[in-house]
Amino acid sequence: MSFRLRTLSALRSSLPRYTTIPSCTRYSSTFGYTQAKALVYSQYGPPSDVLKLHSHSISPAYGDEVTIRFLASPINPADINQIEGVYPTRPPLTTALGTTEPSAVPGNEALVEVQSVGANVKNFKKGDRALMRHSAFGTWRTHASATEKNLTKIDDSKFSKITDIQAATVSVNPCTAYRMLKDFVKLEKGDWFIQNGANSGVGRAAIQLARIWGLKSVNIVRSRPNLDELKEDLTSLGADLIVTEEELGRELKSKVKELTGGKGIRLALNCVGGRATTDMIRQLADEAHVVTYGGMARQPVIVPASQYIFKDLHTHGFWVSRWSDQNPEGKREMLEDIFNMMLKGEFKEVPVEKNIWTPETKEKELKEAVDRSVKGFGGKKQVFVFEGTE
Ligand SMILES: NC(=O)c1ccc[n+]([C@@H]2O[C@H](COP(=O)([O-])OP(=O)(O)OC[C@H]3O[C@@H](n4cnc5c(N)ncnc54)[C@H](OP(=O)(O)O)[C@@H]3O)[C@@H](O)[C@H]2O)c1
Numbered sequence: 001m002s003f004r005l006r007t008l009s010a011l012r013s014s015l016p017r018y019t020t021i022p023s024c025t026r027y028s029s030t031f032g033y034t035q036a037k038a039l040v041y042s043q044y045g046p047p048s049d050v051l052k053l054h055s056h057s058i059s060p061a062y063g064d065e066v067t068i069r070f071l072a073s074p075i076n077p078a079d080i081n082q083i084e085g086v087y088p089t090r091p092p093l094t095t096a097l098g099t100t101e102p103s104a105v106p107g108n109e110a111l112v113e114v115q116s117v118g119a120n121v122k123n124f125k126k127g128d129r130a131l132m133r134h135s136a137f138g139t140w141r142t143h144a145s146a147t148e149k150n151l152t153k154i155d156d157s158k159f160s161k162i163t164d165i166q167a168a169t170v171s172v173n174p175c176t177a178y179r180m181l182k183d184f185v186k187l188e189k190g191d192w193f194i195q196n197g198a199n200s201g202v203g204r205a206a207i208q209l210a211r212i213w214g215l216k217s218v219n220i221v222r223s224r225p226n227l228d229e230l231k232e233d234l235t236s237l238g239a240d241l242i243v244t245e246e247e248l249g250r251e252l253k254s255k256v257k258e259l260t261g262g263k264g265i266r267l268a269l270n271c272v273g274g275r276a277t278t279d280m281i282r283q284l285a286d287e288a289h290v291v292t293y294g295g296m297a298r299q300p301v302i303v304p305a306s307q308y309i310f311k312d313l314h315t316h317g318f319w320v321s322r323w324s325d326q327n328p329e330g331k332r333e334m335l336e337d338i339f340n341m342m343l344k345g346e347f348k349e350v351p352v353e354k355n356i357w358t359p360e361t362k363e364k365e366l367k368e369a370v371d372r373s374v375k376g377f378g379g380k381k382q383v384f385v386f387e388g389t390e
Contacts, residue, residue, distance in 0.1 A: 044085025105138025211238025274299030
């Protein structure tokens with residue numbers, strides 16, 4: 001064994017895989033150690049109160065390990081709920097990264113690049129790109145140690161036309177919209193559905209999938225000063241009708257009847273809750289289905305008894321994490337289908353505000369990006385984009 005290898009193996013046996021290091025800016029050391037930074041939380045609460053930036057080092061990939069570098073990671077509502085401690089899946093709080101308090105890294109979705117692989121890794125090589133296979137991995141960090149099981153590889157040819165942002169945001173929102181439009185009501189070409197939160201990531205994906213599949217959409221948004229601009233934007237994606245929450249009345253019902261040739265609407269997608277959702281449900285035809293996938297208003301979904309009794313309304317919930325874990329092959333096929341739409345230029349990425357995360361980025365800037373995602377009417381999804389971390 002050479003001196004360098006002996007030194008490395010001595011180091012490996014004396015150090016945990018992750019070591020806390022003082023903050024500095026070089027990302028790869030002489031012995032292949034990667035200096036990483038991660039947002040972490042050790043207690044649940046508002047992100048601005050509980051998030052901290054932590055520096056540590058990662059030893060060279062060994063055996064089944066893969067060292068990954070994050071390229072882009074969005075800030076989704078579920079990530080915020082996880083930090084608040086009100087989401088069903090929560091990564092365990094541990095000291096694996098060398099934090100003084102047991103901590104977790106937030107973030108569920110990301111595009112990553114493989115930096116190095118251990119000798120037993122079969123399907124990945126340096127430079128490969130991948131998505132996180134399951135939620136709760138912890139993606140708001142520059143680098144991590146993973147295994148092949150944590151990753152879904154993306155074929156290189158996809159990157160000729162697909163942007164890093166499209167790939168980093170495909171697993172949660174477009175996949176959720178895709179399943180909800182396919183799995184609850186058999187919609188034929190020309191059929192209509194209605195959705196609230198229509199300007200959200202999921203809403204925009206649903207509008208575009210509907211356009212591609214020949215479906216029609218009624219899209220509910222909250223009123224705002226730049227409403228015309230938003231309407232123009234959603235219309236350019238393929239929205240057929242855009243209304244505000246205040247316009248959910250009898251007049252709209254007559255209009256929907258006319259637009260649908262008397263057939264009415266049999267599918268509603270709900271991510272809001274409270275009054276706005278009850279008003280949306282009142283727009284539906286007999287035997288319609290409401291799929292609740294979010295609760296942005298943080299209010300319960302109230303369904304008038306008459307909707308169940310006289311209209312035989314069906315209500316469901318949908319959670320893409322559960323669906324994906326139960327249908328790994330279906331998830332692969334769905335991603336392939338969506339990527340093909342993106343390659344054909346049919347599916348636009350969500351409007352984003354890129355928050356560049358470099359070795360020098362301060363904790364305060366990262367927390368401000370998270371805070372911006374919590375405020376409503378932002379219009380843009382906050383995404384961490386990593387630079388200078390090769
Ligand atoms: N079940 C699942 O598997 C699944 C998967 C993906 C997402 N989701 C859920 O879907 C929802 C949307 O996620 P996203 O990533 O698409 O969101 P996003 O792009 O971050 O957009 C958030 C949306 O929520 C709206 N909103 C915020 N507060 C609201 C309120 N009080 N009343 C009405 N609308 C409000 C925003 O409208 P304004 O522009 O008016 O602020 C915007 O349309 C979230 O609840 C998320 O947790 C669920």
